[in-house]
Amino acid sequence: MFEARLSSATTLKKVLDAIKDLLNEATFDCNDSGIQLQAMDNSHVSLVSLTLRADGFDKYRCDRNLSMGMNLGSMAKIMKCANNDDTVTMKAQDNADTVVFMFESQNQEKVSDYEMKLMNLDQEHLGIPETDYACIVRMPAMEFARICRDLSQFGESLVICCTKEGVKFSASGDVGSANIKLAQTTSVDKEEEAVIIEMQEPVTLTFACRYLNSFTKATPLTNQVQLSMSMDVPLVVEYRIQDIGHVRYYLAPKIED
């Protein structure tokens, strides 16, 4: 028996919005510590890694490890039927070929359930090594989304250059070029508005705007985003989900052939 309940459907709606741009389908691996999802986009350039810890749910029970392959488009149709303040419960029997989403209104007067067929997905699993990154940037998630959106008008690629002075985002193309520099915050009044840089070595890396813009669909989940970078390795873009886990995106850099 698997059962996971959240008091507000908003969190699950936001999580789904954060991943469905990149993934058509994905396997939710459930065990007694929580729910994990790891999947690459179709072009194998980026990877989504989602963790929802058991202790972050209002109720969580998972008697046997369970892998639930879901079509995220179908899941989105179902989640659209939930009000933001509904309680949402996911339920599945051991070895089931369906999952049930149950929504309960706050006054308990409306209860809906939606049964969705599960899929057998044959997905590659990547081993992601622990890495000490040369630069870690923490900045407002809204600001990062804005920068990705603005600069993607000027080119397909975004260059991120991180030094001890700050972080610079650049793009260039037919129109011309654009640069946005963010200095490290000197005095932090509001932590969620701060730009914090931990730098061991300066880093300059180039990434496809298209994927970065997809990652920013996670912005509603949290105030701050963390970018972890080292020369010639994938970028990690992490959004923490309050009290329950995180979504991390890995993006392979563009490289000189």
Added chain:
Amino acid sequence: EVTQAELRKYFPVF
């Protein structure tokens, strides 16, 4: 020439 790398180049596949 600048090209897009794939993740497999960096992470082992299981």
